[in-house]
Amino acid sequence: MTALLSLQGVSKRYGAVKANSGIDLVVDPGSIHAILGENGAGKSTLMKLIYGVESPDAGSILWKGQPVTLASPADARRLGIGMVFQHFSLFETLSVVQNIALIVPGRQADLARRIRALGAEFGLEVDPEAMVHALSVGERQRVEIIRCLLLEPELLILDEPTSVLPPQSVARLFDTLRALQARGMAILFISHKLEEIKELCDTATILRGGQVTGRVTPRDHSAKDLATLMIGRAMPPPLPATPQAQGEVRLELSGLDYINDDPFGVSLRDVSLRLHSGEIVGIAGISGNGQQELAALISGEVMRPGDAIRMMGRAVGGLDAAHRRRLGFAFVPEERLGRGAVPDMSLADNALLTAHSAGLVQRGFIRRGPERAYTAAIIAAYDVRTPGPEAEAAALSGGNLQKFIMGREMMLAPKLLLASQPTWGVDIGAATDIRQRLVAMRNEGAAILVISEELEELFQICDRLHVLHKGHLSPSLQTAATSVEQVGSYMIGAGA
Amino acid sequence: MNAVDFILAGMLAAATPMLLAALGEMVVERSGVLNLGLEGMMALGAALGFITTYTYDSHALGFLVAAVGGAALALVFALIVLGFVANQVAAGLAIGILGTGLSSLFGKSFESLTISGLPKLALPLLSDIPVLGALFVQDVVVWLTLLLALAIWAVMNHSKLGLIIRAVGENPHAARAIGFRVLRVRCAAIAFGGALAGIAGAYASTVYTPLWADGMIAGRGWIALALVVFGTWATGRVVFGAFLFGALSLGELTTQAAGVNIPSQLLACVPYIVTILMLAVISSNRRRMRLNTIASLGQPFEK
Numbered sequence: 001m002t003a004l005l006s007l008q009g010v011s012k013r014y015g016a017v018k019a020n021s022g023i024d025l026v027v028d029p030g031s032i033h034a035i036l037g038e039n040g041a042g043k044s045t046l047m048k049l050i051y052g053v054e055s056p057d058a059g060s061i062l063w064k065g066q067p068v069t070l071a072s073p074a075d076a077r078r079l080g081i082g083m084v085f086q087h088f089s090l091f092e093t094l095s096v097v098q099n100i101a102l103i104v105p106g107r108q109a110d111l112a113r114r115i116r117a118l119g120a121e122f123g124l125e126v127d128p129e130a131m132v133h134a135l136s137v138g139e140r141q142r143v144e145i146i147r148c149l150l151l152e153p154e155l156l157i158l159d160e161p162t163s164v165l166p167p168q169s170v171a172r173l174f175d176t177l178r179a180l181q182a183r184g185m186a187i188l189f190i191s192h193k194l195e196e197i198k199e200l201c202d203t204a205t206i207l208r209g210g211q212v213t214g215r216v217t218p219r220d221h222s223a224k225d226l227a228t229l230m231i232g233r234a235m236p237p238p239l240p241a242t243p244q245a246q247g248e249v250r251l252e253l254s255g256l257d258y259i260n261d262d263p264f265g266v267s268l269r270d271v272s273l274r275l276h277s278g279e280i281v282g283i284a285g286i287s288g289n290g291q292q293e294l295a296a297l298i299s300g301e302v303m304r305p306g307d308a309i310r311m312m313g314r315a316v317g318g319l320d321a322a323h324r325r326r327l328g329f330a331f332v333p334e335e336r337l338g339r340g341a342v343p344d345m346s347l348a349d350n351a352l353l354t355a356h357s358a359g360l361v362q363r364g365f366i367r368r369g370p371e372r373a374y375t376a377a378i379i380a381a382y383d384v385r386t387p388g389p390e391a392e393a394a395a396l397s398g399g400n401l402q403k404f405i406m407g408r409e410m411m412l413a414p415k416l417l418l419a420s421q422p423t424w425g426v427d428i429g430a431a432t433d434i435r436q437r438l439v440a441m442r443n444e445g446a447a448i449l450v451i452s453e454e455l456e457e458l459f460q461i462c463d464r465l466h467v468l469h470k471g472h473l474s475p476s477l478q479t480a481a482t483s484v485e486q487v488g489s490y491m492i493g494a495g496a
Numbered sequence: 497m498n499a500v501d502f503i504l505a506g507m508l509a510a511a512t513p514m515l516l517a518a519l520g521e522m523v524v525e526r527s528g529v530l531n532l533g534l535e536g537m538m539a540l541g542a543a544l545g546f547i548t549t550y551t552y553d554s555h556a557l558g559f560l561v562a563a564v565g566g567a568a569l570a571l572v573f574a575l576i577v578l579g580f581v582a583n584q585v586a587a588g589l590a591i592g593i594l595g596t597g598l599s600s601l602f603g604k605s606f607e608s609l610t611i612s613g614l615p616k617l618a619l620p621l622l623s624d625i626p627v628l629g630a631l632f633v634q635d636v637v638v639w640l641t642l643l644l645a646l647a648i649w650a651v652m653n654h655s656k657l658g659l660i661i662r663a664v665g666e667n668p669h670a671a672r673a674i675g676f677r678v679l680r681v682r683c684a685a686i687a688f689g690g691a692l693a694g695i696a697g698a699y700a701s702t703v704y705t706p707l708w709a710d711g712m713i714a715g716r717g718w719i720a721l722a723l724v725v726f727g728t729w730a731t732g733r734v735v736f737g738a739f740l741f742g743a744l745s746l747g748e749l750t751t752q753a754a755g756v757n758i759p760s761q762l763l764a765c766v767p768y769i770v771t772i773l774m775l776a777v778i779s780s781n782r783r784r785m786r787l788n789t790i791a792s793l794g795q796p797f798e799k
Contacts, residue, residue: 053673073675089670091663093787102659103674263783 002065004029004155004186005050005081010059012045018210019045023059025205025212027155032177032187034197034218036230037207038427039399043190044086046207047157050188051083052076077103082148086159086190088140092133092264096126096143104150111150118146122176133264137286138169145176156180157188162196166286167455167488174200192230194223208232231428247277249313250416250447251298256308258293258471266290268297271473273466275447277415280438282462282479283451284487290471291451292334295420298449299331300324311416325354328415332405332422334451336398340405343394347386348375350393351408358412374411382407383430398425406434410441417441420451435461455484469493499750503743505630508638511742513538513700513713516641517720518727518734519648520692525724526652527685528665528792532588533573535717536595537690538697541566543599543606545698546708550611559637559698566694567687569595574686578679581796592717599697603708610707637699642735649731661685665790668797678797693717722771726778728788733778740774741767 007025011018020042027033037043048054050061052070060067063079070076073083090099097112104111112128119125124142132140141161148156158177162170177187177200191197197204198218206214206229214229251274258268268290275281285291296302297309305318312327321331333339341350348371352360360371375389382403386396393401406422422438423431439461442448452458458465459479467474467490474490517534524531531537541562549558569591576587614635623632652658660681664671668678700716701708719741727734744767752760778784 052675073673077675085670085673089667089673091666091670092791093666094659094662098659101656102663102676261782263786 003027003062004064006062006065007046007050008060008062010046010049010056010061012049012054012056014045020049020056021210023207023210023212027186027188028203029154029186030181030184031202032181032189032200034201034204035188035190035207036192036194036197036204036218036226038192038230039425040397040427041207041230042210043207044159045210047083047159047188047190050076051081051157077151077153080152080154081157082151082153082155083157084141084144084148084159084161086161086163088144090132090140090143093131095129095131096135097128099132099143100128100147100150104147114150115146118149122149122179123172124149124176137288138165141165141173149180153185155186155188157190159190160192161189162191162193163453166491167484168492170196194218194226194230197226198223206230227428233429246279247445249274250277250311251275251449252310253298254308254310256297258297258302258304260293266293266471268293268471268473271471273473273476275416275449277445277447278442279463280442280448280450280461281476282458282465283449283468283473284455284458284465285453285468285491287334287453289468291420291468293471294468295331295333295418295451298418299329299333326357330354330409330412330414330417332409332417332419334420334424336401336405337394341393341401344392346390346392347379347384347396347404348372348389350404351375351378351389354408355412378404378407378411381411383433399427399430402426403430403434406437410437413441413446415446417446417448418451419448421453422450423452423454423457431457455487459484467491499747499754500627501630502750503746504628505633506746507739507742508631508634508642509704509742510746511738512638512641513696513704513716514720514723514741515645515735515738516696516699517693517717518723518738519641519645519731520689520696521720522724522727522729522731522734523648523652523661524685524689525790525793526665526729527661527682528668528790528795528797529577529682529686530584530588530794531570531573531686531689532585532721533569533591533595534689534693534721535713535715536592536597536599537566537569537693538595538700538717538720539599539711539713540569540595540602541694541697542701542713543603543697543708544694546611546701547602547606549698549702550606550609550708553611555614555702558702559695562694562698563691564694566697567691569598570686570690570693571683573690574683577796578683578686581798584794584796596711596713599713600710603710606708608707608709611702613703613706635703637703645731645735652731665792668792682797693720696720719768719771726771726774728778728784729790730788737771737774741771744770 003026005027007023010020010023012020023046035043035046049056052073052075061070068079097108097115100111100115101108115128124146126139126142161173165173181187189201201218204216204218205212208230218226253271253273256268256271260267266289297304300319300321303318303320307315309317311324311329314327316324337343351374352366352371355374358374360367360374372389379386384404385400396404402425409417423434426434438448450462462479465477465479465482465487467487469491470493517538521531521534544565545558545562548561549555573587573591576582577584614637616633616635619632623629660676664676664678664681672678697713701712723734723737726737748763748766751763
């Protein structure tokens with residue numbers, strides 16, 4: 001049997017970084033093939049090479065045994081390769097059918113009919129006339145998949161397709177993919193989630209640091225073996241999660257309403273929660289369900305005078321972010337560049353932005369020595385890989401910058417910490433470290449609110465959970481007495 | 497001729513230079529590029545159009561040369577902002593000043609010369625309507641401009657080309673990921689916008705007031721830029737805004753002629769003030785602004 005797609009010694013470098021080096025990959029027709037690797041292992045680069053977004057520096061790509069040059073995605077589509085992107089390549093101000101008409105030939109009325117037909121056949125229902133900005137993340141993914149399927153590809157690439165889905169939708173996606181496989185389509189499934197790969201995929205190619213470190217049949221291996229191949233060492237030990245005695249209420253939201261006049265935003269309805277010292281409470285939910293709005297209201301970026309938000313026993317609705325920080329509040333925002341850090345300022349100056357009260361300023365002047373020492377301490381304690389405190393924030397990789405920002409806020413020893421996606425894009429080792437430090441902070445009496453899309457993470461560290469869906473917050477759930485499925489049904493608004 | 501007849505007869509022609517330039521700029525901005533050099537491109541088109549029409553006695557040739565000149569200057573802008581990824585605001589201002597300077601240079605020896613304009617065509621039946629009939633007696637360029645507005649509306653909203661331009665303007669990275677040549681689309685849009693700005697300038701200098709005077713564009717390019725925002729990048733609202741401004745500027749002339757005792761400088765401000773007020777009112781609808789604003793406008797794109 002001739003391989004559908006094979007790569008031989010494919011390499012790609014960006015500046016000094018070898019994103020892919022000497023990659024060999026063979027995808028058989030009608031197989032579901034996993035590409036497994038951590039963030040930064042080179043998975044996305046490899047897919048861009050296969051889909052013609054980038055060109056390899058060395059090596060060759062064979063399609064059905066014939067060498068091919070993929071100069072653009074249009075070339076790849078002509079051969080029969082379709083791709084569903086992780087960060088969707090959809091246009092929010094266009095309708096579903098307009099988005100599809102961009103690359104699928106045909107009249108829009110005919111396309112709309114075909115979209116409905118495909119949707120019914122493969123469980124990908126979506127309204128062709130809906131505007132994309134009004135769709136949920138799961139629906140957007142269906143649009144991306146339908147757009148590929150309409151071109152009748154022989155190979156479908158999905159880049160981290162489950163990272164944005166609630167558990168129920170993952171099962172549904174897998175049904176769709178198996179139905180496509182039954183029709184003879186080959187699928188390249190990129191992921192870092194071991195259990196999913198074991199469940200779905202026939203073969204797996206494992207990448208680490210831009211190189212292939214293993215080719216396995218995932219069903220025959222334990223998740224632990226796969227993880228070892230993926231991160232190059234044994235999995236870090238699980239966290240000690242002993243519930244702590246609860247202290248005073250540090251954050252209280254009571255009936256918080258927020259009408260958002262941004263048409264792409266979400267309004268919050270009657271949100272109530274209590275967070276005590278000595279506990280970690282998680283906010284689960286798919287992003288875009290009000291997380292940004294909630295974080296902005298708690299951090300003081302959006303001020304709404306009134307009694308609905310109380311911190312350390314004080315109504316803070318009318319206080320700005322600086323005031324709230326003076327009460328002992330610290331905040332790690334979701335966007336690292338632009339909110340969490342100023343891209344073209346040095347790490348030292350970025351540290352100063354929130355840590356100025358830690359003795360770094362005297363009579364209005366910056367004390368450069370202490371500023372540098374403080375920054376160096378963050379860099380050392382949180383294993384930030386950077387030349388030093390003078391490096392620009394924008395020069396750090398996403399994961400490293402995240403470690404720096406987490407470190408900066410945690411070094412302040414806040415009474416109340418709000419962390420949005422605390423380990424997003426951070427490798428497994430460092431993520432475990434950050435989680436351990438959060439637990440340690442809790443044990444010392446801090447109150448911590450974590451907003452995260454990673455259910456696994458929330459179950460690992462949180463004492464209690466809430467789920468945010470379309471601006472409504474679920475009742476409080478004791479993590480130890482709650483199942484992933486229960487949280488999943490709140491995530492899609494079904495309740496439990 | 498009373499004031500109403502005067503305004504009805506003249507407002508379309510008065511609006512046409514702004515409208516042509518604004519339609520082109522709307523397409524450019526929809527693709528994600530902010531071209532602040534519009535005024536200079538109009539000025540260059542006005543000078544080249546007048547010189548050509550005066551020399552060869554052909555309006556058509558004048559418009560053609562003006563379009564080519566406007567597009568050429570726009571391509572210099574495209575080279576700077578797309579090729580060298582320079583700041584669009586600074587580059588646009590510089591190109592605008594260059595265009596205005598070139599128009600003065602080329603037009604120097606044609607100062608205050610005049611030519612004849614274009615004949616007015618009356619639309620049958622419509623032009624016989626009492627009072628409103630005056631609206632339907634216009635030169636051919638006015639009618640063609642309205643047809644062009646219709647065509648641009650159709651292309652932007654109902655064709656694949658329009659979808660591609662809007663996609664590139666909303667999210668150039670996604671557009672590239674699915675295989676569109678972002679820089680090529682933007683370059684073509686900039687050239688189109690420049691050509692229309694050149695034609696707009698030539699209309700002002702060879703038809704609307706058929707003479708060459710240095711500085712005759714007199715801020716129309718800036719008004720066109722404002723109209724695009726005022727119209728929230730929608731063809732219909734841009735057309736409406738241009739007519740409103742045209743009518744207001746004629747209203748100012750009739751008020752002056754009627755001898756109303758208001759300082760003329762104050763009257764001359766009225767169209768600008770009313771346009772700014774309208775702009776403020778329309779942009780105060782945050783929902784509409786958010787839905788229509790071009791997400792990548794003015795941001796450089798690098799592969």
